[in-house]
Amino acid sequence: MxxxxxxxxxxxxxxxxxxxxxxxxxxxxxxxxxxxxxxxxxxxxxxxxxxxxxxxxxxxxxxxxxxxxxxxxxxxxxxxxxxxxxxxxxxxxxxxxxxxxxxxxxxxxxxxxxxxxxxxxxxxxxPLPGVWQEAIPGPVKLSYLISTSDPEEAAQLASKAKAEGYKGLDVKVGLTPKRDIDVIRAVKEAAPDLFFRVDANQAYTLSQAIQLAKNMEAVGVDVFEQPLPAGDLFGHARLRARAGVPIALDESVWSPRDVVNAVRTEAADTIVIKTSKMRGLYYARLCGLIAREAGLDLLGGGLTESTIGLTASAYLFGALNITTPVDLNGPLFLADDAVHSGTTIRDGCIHFPNDVGIGCTIDEEKIVKYRAQL
Incomplete structure (x- = not known):
């Protein structure tokens, strides 16, 4: 072939x-x-x-x-x-x-x-996991993404996520840094039992991140994701030595070599696996396996992919035995895509299709409908 x-x-x-x-x-x-x-x-x-x-x-x-x-x-x-x-x-x-x-x-x-x-x-x-000699995993738990600098709105969204069966929350910070801790406290109060992931997307300096990490430890945040610029592994290592909250790297890790460098510099407790940034499933799986062997934890993430990317990523996260809720948030934000049938989301979990390959049937009429003119 x-x-x-x-x-x-x-x-x-x-x-x-x-x-x-x-x-x-x-x-x-x-x-x-x-x-x-x-x-x-x-x-x-x-x-x-x-x-x-x-x-x-x-x-x-x-x-x-x-x-x-x-x-x-x-x-x-x-x-x-x-x-x-x-x-x-x-x-x-x-x-x-x-x-x-x-x-x-x-x-x-x-x-x-x-x-x-x-x-x-x-x-x-x-089905896709057969390529890795793996069985189809059980349902994959989802994290609900909250992106607002308004504590009241953040609390409402956290309550909504809990009511809809989501198992975790991913809160974006750095939008308005002075209000970050207020947003974090509001979310924790509204949904105290959900896995709590705070993602800064490189927003802070080291001194800002140290102070916020201390405040988040008191609140009960489970992991602090990418607080510093991507290239600053030594800064993350210094933060990790002083923070009581586990540090996760996302934008800092694009390849297996980046995982190795994070291990060498002791810059992370956790590596965020994303198929999009890691050139797809082949290298994302390798990154996950290396991180596991090095004793690091894994988080699953995405970039608001549609049903194709979401399903493929969820299959991978299941194969890597990522048990914490994963941030595959496309369905929270996309009103439509070009997939006719595929995975379903119920009770805050991804349920896989009973089909071969990634399991998505493409609607080619919607390919035409949403085609961008470049």
């Missing part, structure tokens, strides 16, 4: 809620959310679908750069190759788009990786 064709579809999905992090808006009801779908067709007719979710407020990749990178460079480099040799295909992509201080175009590469995994599993008539 050989790769015969790779098609790229830049899309803008509607949003039902605005979403901001400390770096700014990553999507709104007015502008929508940028996504890129990839369709890989083999010479025997087998098809696999993947997804990328670029956001210029989270990384340097955009809708335009992901689309053009796959169309002009990554896609052509893979035509005629076996879709089953993931390591070799990633090596070819890395030759086409080289690494600098970080991995070159990881989000673009992640879309192809997901489509390759979907195609490989479908060719063997297996």
């Amino acid at each position: 050989k790769i015969q064709r790779i098609d790229v579809f830049p899309l803008i999905f509607p949003m039902k809620r605005n979403f901001s992090i400390s770096g700014g808006s990553v999507g709104s009801k007015e502008s929508g959310a940028t996504h890129v779908y990839v369709k890989i067709t083999a010479d025997d007719g087998t098809v696999g679908w993947g997804e990328a979710r670029p956001s210029r407020r989270w990384s340097y990749e955009t809708l335009e750069s992901v689309t053009s990178t796959i169309r002009k460079y990554l896609g052509p480099a893979l035509i005629g190759k076996s879709p089953l040799c993931f390591k070799t295909l990633h090596q070819r992509m890395n030759l086409e788009i080289a690494s600098g201080t970080t991995i070159g175009q990881p989000i673009a590469k992640s879309a192809i990786d997901l489509a390759l995994h979907d195609l490989a599993a479908r060719s063997e008539n297996k």
Whole structure:
């Protein structure tokens, strides 16, 4: 079996809620959310679908750069190759788009990786975990994302999440730093028994992070995610030595090498696994396995992916035995996507489809409806 064709579809999905992090808006009801779908067709007719979710407020990749990178460079480099040799295909992509201080175009590469995994599993008539010789996991617990600088609104959302069966809360801070601890206290009071994850998205200086960590320890926060700039591993190590709250790294860790460096510098208690930032399932799984062997904990996260990326990520988190609630928040913000059927969410958990591959059926009419004009 050989790769015969790779098609790229830049899309803008509607949003039902605005979403901001400390770096700014990553999507709104007015502008929508940028996504890129990839369709890989083999010479025997087998098809696999993947997804990328670029956001210029989270990384340097955009809708335009992901689309053009796959169309002009990554896609052509893979035509005629076996879709089953993931390591070799990633090596070819890395030759086409080289690494600098970080991995070159990881989000673009992640879309192809997901489509390759979907195609490989479908060719063997297996659900996605069969590619790793794993069984389908049980339901994966979800965390409810709260992004507001208003303590009253944050408390209302926390209460809503608890009532809907969510098992954890992920609170974005750094939007208005002076109000962060008030938001955190309000959330804890409204839902004291849920797993509590606070994500700063690189918003703080070391002194600010030390003070907030002390306050969060008193409140009862379970983990403090990416408080300092991504490249500051030694700063995170200094914070970790003084904080009573476990420190998780997200934007600092894009590759297996980054996991190793985090271990060497003692910069983290926990590594955040995301398929989009880690070039897809192949390297995200490797990052998780290395972190586990080094004695670190794992958190699962996403970038408001649609049903394709959400399902693939949840399968991976189940295979890595991540038992804390994961931050796959696309359904909280997206009003629609281009998947006709797939995974379902009930009682704050992801329930997997009874199907082969990633298990998503694509609605090609919605591909046309939400196509972005570049």
